[in-house]
Amino acid sequence: MFKKLKIWHLVLALWIFLVLLRYELLFQSLQLFWLSAQLIFTDYDFISSHFNFQLFDSILSLLIMIAIPIALLLPKSRKKLFDYRLNVSNGFIVFLLFCFSVPTLFTRQHPDFQQNIGEIKLLPPLSTKYQIELVSNYKSSDISFRENFLAAKEKVILKEFDENKFFVREYSRKDNKLTFTQGLNKFSLPADSVKSIRSEINFLGTDEFGRDIFSRLIFGARISVFIGFMSVIISLILGLTLGFIAATGNSILSAILNRLTDLFLSFPSIFLVILILALFGNNLISVIIVLGFSGWMGLYKIVSAEVASIKRKDFFIASQKIGLSSTELLLKEVLPVIMVPVTVNLVFQFSNVILAESALSFLGLGAGNQYPSWGSMIEKGQEYINSAWWMIFIPGLVLVLTLLSIHNIAKELNKFFNPKIS
């Protein structure tokens, strides 16, 4: 039975799960989308001052959630992409891509949310805490687009800090009074100022600042996958252009390029990466660019060798003689042949970049502390190895699973394209 499962089954299952879990949120984001669309035409100054990445992100995740069933129903695309057999590594990558595209639906906790650090820091996995929400004083009477928009935004967007929420480990309620302890101090509140008390479970525990590890993992997946995609695109562009230049240009240029590639290959690229990042400062963009520039050599070698060999093949010469233009030659004769090894190489390169990024974050040279990253999570956990094993092992496990899945997929692709190499 499990052998018949396809990728689209998993996609559909994840979609249904998310819709059932967050249907309220999805309606609210739809409302927010509608309001902001109206405000763009009526009150542009207001919306442009309130527009930020998080708003864009929540609207985009709504659109993605709408697009997924449509993409599944499309007959042609489904056959190609979603009809492969499901296995553990495929499934994990699909899950990772879901985390990349709609992280705000998986977790409703901002990755940097900190409140009552003394109470909720270093909680082990599967422990519970109580979240007490106070009645907010702010109330608006006038019903305008602006107020509606702000109210909807308040509900949808994850907040780094919320003054109306706080966390306790235990509490007791006695005739209109709520008493709880935080540290050594005892507090009591009148019961009518409390809006709600919920017990929240920490799936994967909290870190040294009381931040939820689960939500940091989800958002860290986003950073890892983003850096991976971007750097792979940079190395793809560099490798393809340089490879084509070397294969079709004059011999002096190709000799120089070959020497340069050998030089870069003989030298460990991680040294250059660290040198450049440490000298010029590390941020998201510099990490992407440096990792992209350090990975073009393999692609260059493949592309230049393949194109040089295609140029001597009979089918290419024949189609040249028929009179195809150079763009047609490129699209119809060259690209289909080199696409196979290039794709396999790109997948391996993707896993290399994710590994390099996490190693750089571990050394403190990653995209920076404003983004949660698996490597920096492990680095922080190193100090708490005696007391909080989950801070190391959970991100480490996710990282290893990711790398293993990508490795498996690359191997499978290789097998799929070249059945001779078992």
Add this chain to the structure above:
Amino acid sequence: MEIVNSMINEKLKLILKRLLSSVLVLFLIVTMVFILIRISPGDPTQKYISPKLSPELAEQVRKSFNLDQSIQVQYINFLKNIASGDFGISYEYRMPVLKVISEFLPVTLMLAFLSITLQLFLGYFSALLAIKRKNQFADKLLRKSSIVLYVMPGFVLGLILIFIFSVQLDLLPSNGFKSYYFDELTFFGKIKDIVSHLLLPLLTLSLPGAALFFNYFRDGIEEAMQKDFVLYLKANGVSDKIIFRKHILPNSLKPVLSVAGIELGFLLSGTLVTEVIFSLPGMGRLMVASIFNRDFPLVIACAFISAMFIILSNFIFDLIKVKIDKRIWKEILS
């Protein structure tokens, strides 16, 4: 006799050519690092100049770092100095750079050579075991675990080892190269101390490489075993041991040795992550610390020595390859 002489001459020529091209590569790398650190933001003298100092004194500090001349003059002086083997004086340590490096090098050298031997041994013997028990439980287990170990990042593996052996079992120390009471120990006590400190870093460095070598050995030996000449030798009644030692093994070693050359180069150029986890005083940490301190002479010397080690280790393993398989010296050495 003449043929042999001409062959030796040709070999020497190729080796000489290779040496020249390595010198060129070293020159390019040093130039690149020089340019990179000069165009990077940050002034190394700022750390040693307080605002209370008079401008003349500040100028003197700059002069003592040789940073007062124009960049072209600096570059020419720097090349002259390197050609005579003088890398300058470290800003941070106030000592000749080579002396600073010689204090950090032993740990890296020891780790690298021990690790490469351990990797080759582990890879070789596990591959033999896997071939002997082909498609049995041990083979499958080794194959699966080798993939997991190969993709596992060094820092995760190191922290897992620390967690098991230092935190839970309390058997081995988790950081440093020696204990603080090292000088009071007897000779054997000293050896035991260093061994117990180096065991976990060695495992962290070696297990992924061992997994890689396991795959190379296993594939190579299996491929060589299916060749026709093995069948021929068997038919002639040569014993299995001799076939394996004299014919199968040399034929399967070529990819292993090229990977080993690259691996040793990586190990010698500093194993930064492992050194950071176990806080060992090695080349990797020295290099990163010198970059952050803007200690220009030390950065360049570290880059130079790492590159030299990489080229050297590739060269040594290529020579071993030539020694094993004498047919292919031309393509290897050129």
